[in-house]
Amino acid sequence: MTATPESVVHPSSDAEVAEIMIDASREGVGIFPLSSGHRAHPVRGERPYLELSTTRLDGIVEYEPADLTLTARAGTSLATIDEALRAHGQWAPFDPPNVGERSIGGLAAVGDSGPLWMGYGELRNHVLGMTVVTGDGRMLSLGGRVVKNVAGYDLLKPMVGSRGSLAVVTSVCLRVYPEPSVDRVLLLRRDRLSDLVAAAHSVGTAPVMPVSSVLVDRTGVNESPALVIRLHGVEETVGADQASLEGHLGIVFEQAPSATALCTAVRDRGATSNVVLVASALPSALSEVIRALERLEPETIVADTYAARFRVGLSQADPEAVGNARASIERLGGTLRVARFPADGAEVGPTSEPSPAEKDLIIGIEKTFDPMGVLWPARSRR
Amino acid sequence: MTRPLAPDVVRGLTEIVGAANVITDPDRLLVYESDGLSAYRVSPRAVVLPGTSDEVAAVVTLLHLEGIEIVPRGAGTGLSGGALPTPDGVVVGTARMNRIIEIDPENRLARVQPGVINARLTEATQPYGLFYAPDPSSQSTCTLGGNVAENSGGPHCLKYGVTSRYVTGLTVVLAGGRIVKLGGAGRDSAGGLDLVGLFVGSEGCFGIATEIEVRLLPIAEGVRTLLGIFETMEAAGHAVTEIMGSGLLPAAVEIIDRATIEAVEASIFAAGYPTDAGAALVVEFDGTEAGLDLGADRAEKCCFEAGAREVRRATSEAERAALWKGRKKAFGAMGRIAPDLLVQDATVPRTKLPEVLARIAEIGERYDLKIANVFHAGDGNLHPNILFDRKNAEELDRVERASTEIMHLCVDAGGTITGEHGVGIDKRGYMSLVHNETELEMLRSVRAVFDPDRLFNRGKVLPDPLAET
Ligand SMILES: Cc1cc2nc3c(=O)[nH]c(=O)nc-3n(C[C@H](O)[C@H](O)[C@H](O)COP(=O)(O)OP(=O)(O)OC[C@H]3O[C@@H](n4cnc5c(N)ncnc54)[C@H](O)[C@@H]3O)c2cc1C
Numbered sequence: 001m002t003a004t005p006e007s008v009v010h011p012s013s014d015a016e017v018a019e020i021m022i023d024a025s026r027e028g029v030g031i032f033p034l035s036s037g038h039r040a041h042p043v044r045g046e047r048p049y050l051e052l053s054t055t056r057l058d059g060i061v062e063y064e065p066a067d068l069t070l071t072a073r074a075g076t077s078l079a080t081i082d083e084a085l086r087a088h089g090q091w092a093p094f095d096p097p098n099v100g101e102r103s104i105g106g107l108a109a110v111g112d113s114g115p116l117w118m119g120y121g122e123l124r125n126h127v128l129g130m131t132v133v134t135g136d137g138r139m140l141s142l143g144g145r146v147v148k149n150v151a152g153y154d155l156l157k158p159m160v161g162s163r164g165s166l167a168v169v170t171s172v173c174l175r176v177y178p179e180p181s182v183d184r185v186l187l188l189r190r191d192r193l194s195d196l197v198a199a200a201h202s203v204g205t206a207p208v209m210p211v212s213s214v215l216v217d218r219t220g221v222n223e224s225p226a227l228v229i230r231l232h233g234v235e236e237t238v239g240a241d242q243a244s245l246e247g248h249l250g251i252v253f254e255q256a257p258s259a260t261a262l263c264t265a266v267r268d269r270g271a272t273s274n275v276v277l278v279a280s281a282l283p284s285a286l287s288e289v290i291r292a293l294e295r296l297e298p299e300t301i302v303a304d305t306y307a308a309r310f311r312v313g314l315s316q317a318d319p320e321a322v323g324n325a326r327a328s329i330e331r332l333g334g335t336l337r338v339a340r341f342p343a344d345g346a347e348v349g350p351t352s353e354p355s356p357a358e359k360d361l362i363i364g365i366e367k368t369f370d371p372m373g374v375l376w377p378a379r380s381r382r
Numbered sequence: 383m384t385r386p387l388a389p390d391v392v393r394g395l396t397e398i399v400g401a402a403n404v405i406t407d408p409d410r411l412l413v414y415e416s417d418g419l420s421a422y423r424v425s426p427r428a429v430v431l432p433g434t435s436d437e438v439a440a441v442v443t444l445l446h447l448e449g450i451e452i453v454p455r456g457a458g459t460g461l462s463g464g465a466l467p468t469p470d471g472v473v474v475g476t477a478r479m480n481r482i483i484e485i486d487p488e489n490r491l492a493r494v495q496p497g498v499i500n501a502r503l504t505e506a507t508q509p510y511g512l513f514y515a516p517d518p519s520s521q522s523t524c525t526l527g528g529n530v531a532e533n534s535g536g537p538h539c540l541k542y543g544v545t546s547r548y549v550t551g552l553t554v555v556l557a558g559g560r561i562v563k564l565g566g567a568g569r570d571s572a573g574g575l576d577l578v579g580l581f582v583g584s585e586g587c588f589g590i591a592t593e594i595e596v597r598l599l600p601i602a603e604g605v606r607t608l609l610g611i612f613e614t615m616e617a618a619g620h621a622v623t624e625i626m627g628s629g630l631l632p633a634a635v636e637i638i639d640r641a642t643i644e645a646v647e648a649s650i651f652a653a654g655y656p657t658d659a660g661a662a663l664v665v666e667f668d669g670t671e672a673g674l675d676l677g678a679d680r681a682e683k684c685c686f687e688a689g690a691r692e693v694r695r696a697t698s699e700a701e702r703a704a705l706w707k708g709r710k711k712a713f714g715a716m717g718r719i720a721p722d723l724l725v726q727d728a729t730v731p732r733t734k735l736p737e738v739l740a741r742i743a744e745i746g747e748r749y750d751l752k753i754a755n756v757f758h759a760g761d762g763n764l765h766p767n768i769l770f771d772r773k774n775a776e777e778l779d780r781v782e783r784a785s786t787e788i789m790h791l792c793v794d795a796g797g798t799i800t801g802e803h804g805v806g807i808d809k810r811g812y813m814s815l816v817h818n819e820t821e822l823e824m825l826r827s828v829r830a831v832f833d834p835d836r837l838f839n840r841g842k843v844l845p846d847p848l849a850e851t
Contacts, residue, residue: 001454064650065625067731067762089629124579125547138820146729148544148759148801150583151809151816152534152843157546157579162755166575178629205488206669207600237673241731244603244670280570282489309570333568357562362575364831368824 005032005043005051012056014131014170015137020052020126021137021168025372031135033164035075035106042345043297043377051123052103057170060084062145069128073174074105081174083168090176093120095212095263097311099272105169111161114267119211119232120177124160127175132159133239134166135370145173158365164378166369180232185262186242193217193225193301197287199249200227200305204283206248208241215286215303216266227305228266229253262376273313275342277322277351281308281334281358292328296321308334316342322349385470387427391448395430395472398440403478405429416472417465419808420722421772426453426467433478435553435561435592442590442837445472453587456497457526459520461725462806464531464585468840474590476527482506483593490598491550491567496527500841503596506652512598515542518802519710530591533583535802537634537709540760541668542599544802546582551595554581556588557833567595580828581662585804586839588832596662602668605633606678607696609705611656611683615743615755618661619736621688621848622759625665625681626732632681634666635760639739642712642727642754642767651711653704659691663759664709687758706844712752712756713767720752724781726788730797732762732806738795742766742788749784751777763801764792789815805843 006029008276011017032051043049054075062071065088065137072081079094079100085091093326095114108130113123120126129143129146143149143156151373159166203213212230219226229245231238246252256262277296281289286308293301293312295354302314326336326349336354342348354362387395387406395404406412406428415423427450432438449469459464467473476497483493487510496504499519503514516522517536524534530552535544550567565578567654581588612618618637625632632675638646643655643662655662663685667677682693696702716723730738741754742764746753752769766788770781789799789812797814799805813822826844 046645064731065732066623068735069731070624090388099574121543124576125543134824138824140821140824141818142821144796144816146731146797146801147541147762148535148729148758149798150802150804151798152798152805152813152821153585153587153828154533154546154580154583155824155828158575158577160579161576169659178631183630201488204490207603209600233670234673234676236676237670270752280568282491282568284486284488285568308568312734333566333567335570337570352570355563357560358564358574358577361562361577361831364581365575365828368827368831 006048007372008051008053009203010053010056014133017052017133017168017170018137020138021133021135021374024050024374030377031374032111033168033375035103035109042341044260044380045376047376049377052168054103054168054170057105057207061171065090068081069160069173070175070176071129071145071171072104073171075103078102078104078107085176086179089179091179092174092176094123095267096312097268101266104172104174108160108172109163109169113308115212115304118213118304119209124157127156127172128162128175130156130159130169131171132167132169135374139169143173147175154294164300165366165375181234182232182238183259184231184242185256185259186229186231186237187256188227188253189224190250191224194287195228195291196225197290199251200286201283202249203229203245204305206245208244210241210245213305214266217301219262219265224296226260266302270303270311270313273299273315273340275314275317275338275348276340277314277336278339279310279312279329279334279336281329281332283308285332285334288332289329289334292325296325311339315347317347317348320349324350326351385427387472391444391450392428394444395428395441397436398439398444399430399432403431403433409842414467415462417463418725419461419463419466419806421464421724421778422463422525422807423564424467426471426473429473429475431475431478435555438474438555438590438592439559439561441474442555442557446558446835446837452838454527454531454838456525456531457499459524460528460532460806461727462800462808463805464804464806464839464842466807471840476525479592482758485510485511486836489567491595492525492598493593493595496525496530498526500526500529507598508601511601514596515548515599525771526594526596527591530582530594531584531586532802532804535758535761535763537636537758540635540758541631541633546579547727548597549578549594550597551583552578552581552591553593554589554591557835557837561592566665584780584832585806585843587829587843589838598781602675604671605666605668605702606674607702607705608665608678608681608685609694610665610690611659611690611692612661612663612690614660616736617689618663619739619759621663621685621690623686623733624688626760628680628684630677630680632665632677632760633668634664635758636664636709636756637755637759638662638709638712639755639836641752642716642756643708645754646708646712646715649711649715649718651715653711654710655708662708663707678767709756714768716754716769720771722770722772724768724770724785725803726764726768726785727800727803728765728789728792728797729763729801730758730792730795734795734797735759735762735841737762738791739847741791745784745787745791749780750779751784761801762797807842810843810845813843
């Protein structure tokens, strides 16, 4: 049963968010936090709920370039943040799909880093602080704005990636980086994706680590599958790194004429397909995972080879085929989940679950953040 | 006085781990009375040394049934009292669980038991051209279990990040003896909550990590190390700001102050630092050989512009070791000039360093205490170390008052009460400087999800021991 929200509320302060949560707890109304206004996941359930939009929680609160930290309210778009950072020769090295259109709160709640995590670490390692409002309206400040902080248990970690299931994010403090002076993108093309796996493995065991390494089924119309490698640094190091990788792989890369255009195309490829699945496994299982996913006859396949993380776009999902793919990938020690449900609310199929023991802990944590269960719409997908 | 364990409990523990691995002899318990925070000492009721996850689970089950508190312990190098015994508790040590289970070069992962010494993992992965990045200065003795519990950092965490960035999976034993696997490198944590990340840094209060999966990195092609000598700490602080603001990404940026230089040079660790200098700055770059001299040249320029008297550059591994020596041996050297050393730990935004350091010096003068600073400057992670004699009660009181002022100072500057050593017993009282009562209650509730009976490390981390008992 798919439900629709009764209405959308647009609080403009943490206190207003808290008030909404307290009212919702009292009235037994669910809350579904939303940030960018992108298509929401279908909410399963019959009880009434409201969407809580963070778009009015907008603006950069504090940016100290010399500290390489930036704090912004949850609804601030990554494009706005990027502009502020670039003016000081800095940037935030995260490249999930459509990153510019996302809000910082939404990004942190979803926890997507994008393939650049190979060179820079994951988003969860760069969220230094957050303010959040729990399901029952408690305002919490987690972490801070310093790079190292171990004062108490690290509640930021479960918050990043919690997708609205624990609390509403109202602001985020990020660690940022100096912009690299050279951003070079190298390509290797083959007729089939599986023909690139050996090269991807070699990159993964090379003495030089690129900042990202991505397999993509197509980089544009009529283009063949490619391995896309990104190197950051200064002219001298990027040249040396390229030579070292080419020596290690025994091949010569093609250099992409427009790094930005290509990276954007790869980054966003298939992210807005009708159904999007995310598979994860160890790099040693790349070939087998590709085989399992190709059986779904996907429209698009993009894989971050450092973690063997796949994004697969489907025009529609056959639940039985998805179940089979999941079973194969789980046998390899990996997982398969749905990142985007079909617009018509159709079933996608069974996806990977945490173990029962992990689930117990997850439920326990959800109850401490959201004792009244107000955030059930954000959890209803699981 | 510590109560001895009932004979049937000792018998039960002996059945699980063998008589050699249950310690109750008061003489042998002495070494477990404290960790690196030497000002506190408590004798445990017993020390148990299990050898496997199953043995840990059986020990935890038994102690839980008896309602006996558990204090997990690695190498005991912790500096916040995390492994300090509780008067009613039994210490469960991981010393025997010191096996590297697997090195997987293809996936750049290693799986280890918690008692593996940090430096040993890097040694073992070297033949594969790989290393384990987090490098606490205690790395030749501290354990990965302790690193996980404290979310430890180290000089090179400036570039590489701290422990939590590298831990991909854990097997943990929770209250009641449940063995639970969390995460795993092949699994997508975005599907659930990041339980691995939450366990890292839990200071032994959630359970015992019995197996740890970590990510490894390729060893950098080359290294350049600089040592800048400055007349004043302030000038060294400005050099740090310059270097970090110039777009460079050094691997490490460490400062040692005059008091520390004097201590080092007066010790058997003398490293050839000029004793009349106000501060020494170690800057290191690693990565692709072709870029290293460029980075080092620019950093050197920043040092001179900030007023460096001299900048030395290492070109060989031996020279590099010499430049680092003063930094690495600082704690050992200080131990020789005073009976006790309180290693403080706090973080401030990097831009606040010069101001905060000046205030710390002023606090030291006011309380007539010797404070020696050696710290991870690039991260703004301070270690103002106070030298004292624990037997002098009046001095100890001044140490405590000065510490409190330093904590307030760092928090007021936008920082926090601990950057890498953890809260343990030592910082419990300062938790309310950075968390309000609602947040503290939240921390208590989250701990209760893992350990509802407060079996593990009771009384650590959270203030108000009354609420804990
Ligand atoms: C000279 C010196 C230099 C240091 N330099 C640094 C530094 O640069 N950076 C830094 O971060 N720290 C540093 N430290 C602090 C200390 O070494 C670290 O905190 C280290 O991680 C502790 O490891 P350990 O094995 O000694 O743990 P212990 O001291 O035995 O225990 C530390 C905590 O971990 C818990 N614990 C231990 N094992 C487990 C387990 N398997 N499961 C669950 N909980 C467990 C204990 O209960 C305790 O709370 C330094 C200490 C010294 C003495």
